[in-house]
Amino acid sequence: MSTVAANAPGAAGGGLEDVAASEASLRRFLHGLPGVDAVGLEARAATLGTRSIKTTAKAYAIDLAISMIDLTTLEGADTHGKVRALCTKGRNPDPTDPSAPRVAAICVYPDMVATAKAALAGTDIQVASVATAFPAGRVALPVKLADTADAVAAGADEIDMVIDRGAFLSGRYLDVFNEIVAVKQACRRADGTAAHLKVIFETGELQTYDNVRRASWLGMLAGADFIKTSTGKVAVNATPPVTLLMLEAVRDFRQQTGVQIGVKPAGGIKTTKDAMKYLVMVNETLGDDWLSPHWFRFGASSLLNDLLMQRQKLTTGRYSGPDYVTVD
Template identity: 75%
Template sequence: MPAPATPEAPAGWDFSDVVGSDSSLRRFLHGLPGVDQVGAEARAAQLGTRSIKTTAKAFALDLAIRMVDLTTLEGQDTPGKVRALAAKAMRPDPSDPTCPPAAAVCVYPDMVADVKQVLGDSGVKVASVATAFPSGRAALDVKLADTRDAVAAGADEIDMVIDRGAFLSGRYLQVFEEIVAVREACTAADGREAHLKVIFETGELQTLDNVRRASWLAMMAGGHFIKTSTGKVQPAATLPVTLVMLEAVRDFREATGQMVGVKPAGGIRSSKDAIKYLVMVNEVAGADWLDPDWFRFGASTLLNDLLMQRTKMTTGRYSGPDYFTLD
């Protein structure tokens, strides 16, 4: 599938002429190149067949571990559970000091302080969902308070959900302004700013055209990352959806000079699948995105499979799931 045309705009474009009204924003988003769904699915499938050699596979496994946002978002989460998860994120394989740490631990806002206490200055980030996750059905002041509470508790990253009802109704300016407001709420009283990941819930957006529009909308509003899913709705992350999002961040950098990260989340459970995503990142967006600062996996079970595959490569023996903690 050929790369879509990039909207013509000078580097550093601030979009002020686009976001002045709902009608102008709608014209811009609906003027983006349409997505060839058959072509996107075919290219994603073709990229998924790429094989990599042993040395490259070892590098890919370690890179994928470094990209994992180790996640627990359950009503039964306890301080003890999230503390154990934080310890695992820092030392995924306690028997092997060469194993890299995960990128972040993602929890609900009321668990942030417990995670922060364990992680300290380890370099592993504390991520928190906010804005009435996962539905996003709350008043804006409630969403902003949710965000501020998480940042005040020590969150380094905020994963917000867009109002899908507003987006699907064509109220794009409302969604844009909400993202802008949440990003402003990501700044703590001491001036520390948490990075903002914008979750689309792509399983509810219905079309790949909508995925492209949501991607541009979130990037124009100042999101640091665009993220597929909450993990609570199926389908969650898929290769075709992630392909469209990677094209969007690539085109956005060409148009503005600004890089934005991508985070597929939900349903990525195996090392084989993770490597497919890394191949796609390299082929579609480029090698600059092969870094935890620009690409993440939202996952609760992926890390264990990465650890099992890593152990097999380093020792020649396959260790079953019982050798690693259940999260």
């Protein structure tokens, strides 16, 4: 399935066209965003997390969550066989129940893109590839662009890039902006189409909620199709308050520009209960427009197994044995 219509790099509209004209104007805009009420944000996220979803609504939400998963393997020990097995699982999550939906995407390293693409042939499952020297991003820009171009040439439908957190935290916002724009251009194919771009902020390293808000707007202004919390490779990954803050940012961005941006929390989302909390936040903050894998994704590896077990419990009234789901 396609994620989003391509967002032109650096062309936000809504009176924001000149925001990135200089370092000074970009800094003025980002630091002029409203400060985050941390207590209020955390209280709102906690309140939404207490909402319960029952019976028919829960069955629908579980299937929706499955369809939103970017099923991920990003390990140094990844093999072509492991990636093929993951693709098989993504295509047919529950071999005993063909009504179980497919996942949205398989997310792999660039050297595994061709393998995943071949394994998913004939399906609408996307191949997402991390790039730009994921997860740290500590290489020169030409290397990041080559990394991106290689993944796109291999068949990647989506690119998950990481921002330069050092540059961002040093206040070099225009450098970060220009890098996102350059990676966006590297996502273009020879036929004029482009892979969709997810921009990872590594929110666990951004130190403050205000920085998360600034990074969200910076990424969207630069042309992100999705904004993503985390790599899953640091101590603090997706959290409900941070994700809520990013949901509010995309809501406000669309109100101002008319451009809709997707959101992807990643890392640490392991249970059906976790997923339900995030879906409630999406519904309460953004409404039905974002309740689709075109606009909201879960970056996860183990979440699918728990969703499948809960799905079977709703269907049969009992949990399966430990061999019901495959081990990632």
